[in-house]
Amino acid sequence: MTRPNVVLIHCHDLGTYLGCYGRSVDTPNIDRLAEEGVRFDRHFVTAPQCSPSRSSLFTGRHPHQNGMLGLAHGDWEIHPDERLLPELLGEAGYETHLFGLQHVTEYPGRLGYDERHAETPLTESAQPAVHETARAQNVAERVSSVLENGEYEPPFFASVGFFELHRVEEDGGFGFEADRYDAPDPDEVDPLEFLPDEPGIRADIAGLEGMLGALDDGVGTILSALEAAGVDDETLVVFTTEHGLAMPRAKGCCFDPGIEAALLMRYPDRLEAGRVVDDLVSNVDVFSTLLAFADAPSPDDGRIAGRSFASLLDDDLGGTEYDPRDRIFAGMTWHDRYNPVRAIRTDRWKYVRNFWHLPEVYLTTDIYCSEAGKAVREDYYGRQRPYEELYDLEADPLERRNLLDGEATHGTERADVADSAPADETDHESVRDRLRDELLEWMHETNDPLLEGPVLPSDWEEIHLEMGDDRR
Known part of the structure; x- marks a missing residue:
């Protein structure tokens, strides 16, 4: 079997807020992925927060297994012995590229990428710079440039991380930069079924919809670049997010709006166009699934928590037989x-x-x-x-x-x-x-x-040393 290029596009705080998931929003480029590929209707993440959920995507293990019990810029780190997706794909012969945000570690060199494009260190002080370099427009243009100039060797893996739809600090609070993103009129948006219909909430919905337009445009730029480079038919494109909307009862909560997330996969001539998968799927399963598509070995130490669903999508993929989830x-x-x-x-x-x-x-x-x-x-x-x-x-x-x-x-x-x-x-x-x-x-x-018992903060020893307390 010919091994595909793999382009993994991921963003912040989206949930399933897309036209292809039944929302009254205009997301034609992302919806195109659903029309030309597979949409997963019951895909859930391991954590309703960024770094821990992403750690499962890139290790095939739950956050409390791989060490990511909090945020990467909050001093939490994946354990040093974890095997990460780009590292394993690189060992299997893939050229690996990182575009935009990753938010898994403060030490991106350990992720195993061959090329890291326009990267900014992930530290608290560098967050504003990270926000700018990881905006969808900036990231998509860089991906397009690499494809246009042939700065890659197939098969390649590209992790493409967009900042949108993350809130930013503005006017003494946190919002979605409605003016920057040309947000719609709050009176024109639909309310969220899990929140009351209040003016402040409508204003936030309008703001996130403005960001959503930029996110969709970024995806469109990448899809067009793959087509122009003549590699779209031989590329598996995966689109997902790490958790639900940055709204009450969603992000930070284990209600479905917090842990349900979009997952779309397109691989022309190999995956059935327009297919909808209703099986329960976790993002901890995506790791093994992508390794299966790439014909790359999965770690055989028995620690992987996820299960591949590749054979559910393609009968020709060997390896692990599909084992449907009931939870x-x-x-x-x-x-x-x-x-x-x-x-x-x-x-x-x-x-x-x-x-x-x-x-x-x-x-x-x-x-x-x-x-x-x-x-x-x-x-x-x-x-x-x-x-x-x-x-x-x-x-x-x-x-x-x-x-x-x-x-x-x-x-x-x-x-x-x-x-x-x-x-x-x-x-x-x-x-x-x-x-x-x-x-x-x-x-x-x-x-x-x-x-x-209670899990201590990652900087517990540092806190006690600063207090003059040498207890461990």
Whole structure:
């Protein structure tokens, strides 16, 4: 089998906010990928935050396995013995290129790329520069230039990271630079079904839609460049994101809007155009899947948590037989503060275990200081998150009613949404017990440090040394 070039396009904070996923937005270039390739309708990520989720994409392991328990610029790092996707593809004969953001490590040299294009160090002080060099227009033009000038050797792997749709600090808060991106009128956008229809939230939706237009244009530039270079038919293009929208009840939360993410794959003449895959898929599975397409060996040390779904897409791909999932796992540990959560999701049920006393809906700093955050946070002030949550996703797809406490969550009501989920005769405690056992079994199998107690911050020793405390 001829090995394809692989172009992995990824962005910030998108979820499934695309026309091809049923949103009333104009994303013709990304939608074209869905029309000409495969769209995954139930693709979930391992963490509703950037670096940990990306670490699963690039290692095939959960964040608590590979060490990425928080953000890369927050001093968390992938363990030194982890094998990363570009490194493995390089060993298999691929020329590897990094364009734009990566947000997996402060030491990009360890990622194993042959070429790193227009890269900026990933440090707190360098973040504004990272924002600019990783804008979709800048990154797409650099990719186009490399393709146009033939600055590559096939087969090649290109990781293409766009900054959009990440919030930025502006006017004392965090927004989406509506003026820069020519955002639509807030009155013209559709509200989000999981949030109240408030002016501040509409303003944020309009802003992110402005960014979305730039993101789609960037994808279009790359697709056109592949075609102009004559390599589009021999290139597997993958488009995805790391978690949901930077909005309340999405980013930073294990509700579906936080962990459900777009995943599109196009490989002309090999993947069926317009196919929709409804199987449960995790982004921890993409690692092994791409290695299978590249005919590159996967680490055989038994540590890989993901499972390849390549044979689901292409019968001619050998190796691991497709093993469909009946559940996915997600969670987070650190972001801008300690937020230890683990979750299991099946076709029908979602069980969430919270290991710390925090407000019912976690808001990262950028969301808390946003218009959307201001519009909803009073509804959650003073409400402690329950230790256990159970949602019936068939009866209650918006996850508004925790079946273990019987109260509907606040702040999510919409006039066109029923006040409560329909009741049934299910023994919810039995469902809870089963999912709790499965979650704990997975935590034991993956050596989750939460089983040993609170997880210390990555700079714990440094903090104590600064305080004159030599305790370890």
